[in-house]
Amino acid sequence: MNIALPEVDLATLLPEGILLTTAAAILFLRGARANGTALAAAMAAAAVSLLLSLFPYPGAAGGTFDGLVGKDAAALLFLVLTDLAALAAMALSRQETGGDENGETYYGLVLFALLGMHVMVFARDLLVIFLGMEILALPLYVLAGFDRGRKEGMEGSVKYFLLGGFSSALFLLGTALYYGAAGTTGMGGLSASPAAPVLLAAGLALVVAALGFKITAVPFHMWAPDVYEGAPLGVAALLSAAPKAAAFAVLLRIGLAVPGAGTDFLPWACAVMAGASMAVGNLAALRQENLVRMLAYSGVAQGGYMLMGLPALAGDGSPALAFYLLVYILMNLGAFAVAVTVAGGKGGSLKIGDLSGLASRRPLVAFAMAVFMVSLAGLPPTGGFFAKFYMFKAALGEGWLFLVLLAVGMTVVSLFYYLRVVAVMYMTEDKGGRAVPAGAPLAGGLAALLALATLATGILPSWIFQGIGRVFP
């Protein structure tokens, strides 16, 4: 028997090694200062991982483990995006974990989830992607119910677990059917036409549906508002951005790697999900009074805009999608950062009305929120405008006119609820009922930083877009 040992190049997995060891070490922290230490260590690990992907060291890119793992320039870009989202989400979590005696575990779990996203991004094999999804999901089930004092948190956690487990099962059945059609779970080995196109199509459809859960695409979005509302705000911020980046990396890989018979339905499937997400997300967000639920439905809609990049992969779809994700992470986490600074322990039950008169109480915070809302609505001069612009242009270039028309119409609808937040902040009197919470300097600083970044992506869009475009072959 002749066993060829796979070529193992651990240097490629250096960032993941750092994340894993730090996450494991944090679980052993004890003592009065464990919480702060864990926050600092976790943020340092995520920052190092981000820098290692942003400025690749020799050997950072490359394939290893017999082709199961492949880091190319695009994978590194998505790793940067997931690290950025996780880093910002951790900075928002200081208040949430302050009073909890197990607060340090929180940051370890976030790092484990980040590790799972890394695995999803660089895996080249459906089974390894499944493992990444589980490593991502298991810590998040716990994190969603981390605030044990709120029964909404427990409810959201169980709902998330059940629907997440259901989507995992769908993904696995899809993987099994793909294996039956292709004889491998790898995504590179399908250059020849498969023996059973129908089986392959069914398998890929199930895989895409399961990924739809992660990006909260309609009709797989039902869990998102409940889970976001029940979860600590930092976890909701993480959930709203980071898993989307990882799942879109997988969808791009599937879309790019599997051409031919049995896969021609993929662009249409993505287009239908995109249209449905835009319509349902925007219309449902219109009638939300709760700020976090509004952001959840807004995230569904934004996921729909991002899905438009997938049918346009032949054109500029992939750089448009990556640019949109970057801007989305900046503006959405920014909105959550503002929510944390004004929530003062109310967590996910923060109402839009609670922002009334914010402009006179805390003008800088209100201005930052206005920037994020204008950007989410897609108005210039913010990054959100150019994200939509590049996305619509890419979709038009591939002939998806009706999809772009629907997207433009839905963008107009979205103006109502985004600008309503701005109007509440600037045009209503402060009722004076609620004391202004003083703390959360970390979240306030992050909101300022993200507002500047959102404006910067609106001022230098073509420079950033070209930089991202160089990544995709």
Add this chain to the structure above:
Amino acid sequence: MSLMAVVFTGILLFAVGAAGFVLRGNALVLLLCIEIMLNAVNLVLAGFSRYLYGTEGQVFIFVIMAAGAAAAAVGLAVVAALRRRLGTADMNRINALKG
């Protein structure tokens, strides 16, 4: 026993699990339904690897069993915490989150 018999049995079992997931309300039963679905996938994989592609698919089964066990551990903990907090694990009666 042909390949098709094994695969269709697996898919039927998966459908049973999925139907249970949709129809039942108790969180523990839903957890069981997910386990049924995972094992249905294992059956499909075993069928494909036995009749078509060799041992590779049987290795996948162990990976899936390990991941399923980890998910069950987390899931049972979460459901137990919910039951202790709310006194019931019936998802049809737990509806604080609406909108």
